[in-house]
Amino acid sequence: MSIERISTQTRREQITETALNVIANQGVGSLSMAVLARRIGLVPSAIYRHFDSKDKVLDSVVDLLQKKLLGNVAIVRKEGTDHLNQLKRLLALHVRLILEHQALPRLIFSGDIYYGQPERRKKIFKIVEKYLHEVASIIREGQRQGRINPDLDPDMLSVVFLGLIQPAAILWHLSDGKFDAGKQVEKAWPFFHDAVKARKQTETLT
């Protein structure tokens, strides 16, 4: 009569993924134990066999997000081509990630997820910070390699880099998919690339 029984380990992953999807599609406000349970085919109280509370579920979601986000960085670093190319690749992966899980910006922005939860807020900040560190680090290597203009501040650039994606993601989502985030980023990349690459010789920066 009942649903198949699954090990807590797998269940936890399933619950976390589902929660991420709910947040992505409907926002943090729509995430309830009931919704979560229904989507999986469980009864609300069953969730408590695997998580102590809704808060713990949210913590788990944040962890998942971290894994996915920083995972992308690891991927492009392994590919180890030229550093500007790493950034390009990272951009592409990030776009895909965001389009798959619109939840990413929502987790960061909504505030509902960390209001009254300073720990969680700090954690999310750390994740973003780490991501930016990695990007800045790639940029620095590119500068050492002589491919990226050494006059530019890598930390500033890393934030701008993030900005190549974010608004595109918003627009995509707000427009219900009509705005083509992929195309925007494709167009924005050459602009960024050109602005960032080392100048051949004499070129004033004003």
Place this chain on the structure above:
Amino acid sequence: MSIERISTQTRREQITETALNVIANQGVGSLSMAVLARRIGLVPSAIYRHFDSKDKVLDSVVDLLQKKLLGNVAIVRKEGTDHLNQLKRLLALHVRLILEHQALPRLIFSGDIYYGQPERRKKIFKIVEKYLHEVASIIREGQRQGRINPDLDPDMLSVVFLGLIQPAAILWHLSDGKFDAGKQVEKAWPFFHDAVKARKQTETLT
């Protein structure tokens, strides 16, 4: 015994502003009629003298946001200096707006505000769209004026422009004010400016 009675007109504005602040400080999820009322010094049911429902309050918040956001564009256009300067000014105003009302990105991202409310979602999209149109229009004029590189796509640029602000705002908020968004944008602007300005003479774009 009771609070002073105020005309519905003023009350509506007061309620809307308060709602915006609550969202800015605590997220959409924390916005309840009770919180709203308490902040103003009313009783929850009193809100209904001025708004039919919470949804109507949210609609009103969106209107307010539109006014503020597009208001900034109007301001810089009137100042009518050089177009690149207009953008710089707009950037500064936008930063201030976002720092004052962190609600802006939240309204757009949280999803809670428009899930199940396609009308509202469309409206928000229209606001952002219009903002971008204005920015693109400023850019086009700059191109006609010969100050901005005519090879760059103004629509693409307008989105990138938005990206100069957004991540900075996130970081500022996530870090609880420790990350200096103003400084980031100040640094990012010269980068953008240089990348966008018309090239003196021969300069390949790759």
Place this chain on the structure above:
DNA sequence: ATTATATGTGAATTACAATTCACATTATGG
């Protein structure tokens, strides 16, 4: 001043969400 309208109050209603608990049932180790 008197009446009508606009504002504000407090209690009541309804719905829903998080969480707990006693009770099944399946899986697993011995």
Place this chain on the structure above:
DNA sequence: CCATAATGTGAATTGTAATTCACATATAAT
């Protein structure tokens, strides 16, 4: 095979939020 732990269920509890309503009182119009 048996005992025990792990999973799942459904009812019950508690809290909170949106909304309505009957009742008060200030404000404005006559």
